[in-house]
Amino acid sequence: MRFVAMKFRNSKGKKKSESDDEMKDDGYESVSSDEDDVGGGGRGGGEATWQPSIEGFLKYLVDSKLVFSTIERIVDESSDVSYAYFRRTGLERTECILKDLEWFGQQGHEIPEPSIPGVTYANYLEELAEKTPRLFLSHFYNIYFSHIAGGQVIAKKVQLPFVFVIIL
Structure with a gap:
């Protein structure tokens, strides 16, 4: 069930498809490339990390x-x-x-x-x-x-x- 646990991304500049909207409706949120940087020291400087719920x-x-x-x-x-x-x-x-x-x-x-x-x-x-x-x-x-x-x-x-x- 890897697809359930992995993060879905919408890379900058890519157009969202209808399937992305379906995934979001199911509770699978997209993570931007800036948010994907767990350490926070990447090029985007984003501090957001995935949090379990x-x-x-x-x-x-x-x-x-x-x-x-x-x-x-x-x-x-x-x-x-x-x-x-x-x-x-x-x-x-x-x-x-x-x-x-x-x-x-x-x-x-x-x-x-x-x-x-x-x-x-x-x-x-x-x-x-x-x-x-x-x-x-x-x-x-x-x-x-x-x-x-x-x-x-x-x-x-x-x-x-x-x-x-x-x-x-």
Whole structure:
């Protein structure tokens, strides 16, 4: 779900298309090239940086749930022999994401509907699974293992401060 997490830019001088307006309506804001400079020391001198929000995280969770539930349903319901190896692997995420969304709902947060990019990607995965299972499995691999690798990197970064506390 890289497209959900990445920043969308409108470079100076480029005309905005209708698809840019659709993305903005879905809550995906454009970031100018000046704002993209996280350190603030770039040519634009812009100090603005991306700030996480609960609403943005909820949109990410909703789209992730849609994509993972689509993948898991395709793998579980398929009669294709190549999918059998990927059933009940322990990598399934839908139930855990659903619990997270339920918790946020109990805390009073409004759970949004899946975004257009999330729905489009889920539909694309269904289409791939029907027409070319090998390409679908390629997406399956990339989605699950990029999350695993990313999680390991985050875990290492989170553990570092605790290591220093324990050593001191």
